[in-house]
Amino acid sequence: MTGEPFAFEVPDDAPPDLQAVALLGAGLAEVRGMLADLAEAHLALSQEVREQRQRDAAPSGAPTQLRWAELDRPGATALWLWLIDWVSWLNRRFSLAADLPSCWPAHPPMVEELTALAAAWHAAYDSRAHPEAPLRWLEAFARTRQRLRGWDVNRCRNGTHTPPATDLTWPDGWRDTALDTVETDLAGRPIPVAPAGPGVSDRTAGGGADR
Numbered sequence: 001m002t003g004e005p006f007a008f009e010v011p012d013d014a015p016p017d018l019q020a021v022a023l024l025g026a027g028l029a030e031v032r033g034m035l036a037d038l039a040e041a042h043l044a045l046s047q048e049v050r051e052q053r054q055r056d057a058a059p060s061g062a063p064t065q066l067r068w069a070e071l072d073r074p075g076a077t078a079l080w081l082w083l084i085d086w087v088s089w090l091n092r093r094f095s096l097a098a099d100l101p102s103c104w105p106a107h108p109p110m111v112e113e114l115t116a117l118a119a120a121w122h123a124a125y126d127s128r129a130h131p132e133a134p135l136r137w138l139e140a141f142a143r144t145r146q147r148l149r150g151w152d153v154n155r156c157r158n159g160t161h162t163p164p165a166t167d168l169t170w171p172d173g174w175r176d177t178a179l180d181t182v183e184t185d186l187a188g189r190p191i192p193v194a195p196a197g198p199g200v201s202d203r204t205a206g207g208g209a210d211r
Contacts, residue, residue: 062122066115086118099145101152103161109151117144
């Protein structure tokens, strides 16, 4: 049924049956409007539920390449988007604001921690994983939360990022110094002697028998 709701005015002195029809028509028009409002509200609620389910669902499938130092631009783009979605889900699920600042992408140690944590989560909750794998992941997650607090040395809070201090850095020549230390250490270590082959006596292995 389409068009405007059925309604018409009835004189006060109209027969009772005609007045009843008019009242019935007005009631049907009111019910029709209520049903339209309910249908609209139902659609809005259904859409909200679908969107909430999408927000609550963790991103599926970890990227195949997780080594940040080896990624090109497309690979890094895919990993960034996947990790940001996953960490967003993790924050909603576990309320991490006290342990993880919102500027975590600007903290490379936190990025590495969260990348490892996300990859481990996907492996732990895989259908082929051992039944205890989720519990082990939760235990690792508890330790990771402590490390995340340690990486945030400047206590970034309320959306304000404080870059790490730059006055505590390694000197430019630290690698040469490290190699000098390694050379000194190696100089004091014995050189292994290759074992003698089969049929070679201890006397001949050293350069031949005494003559």
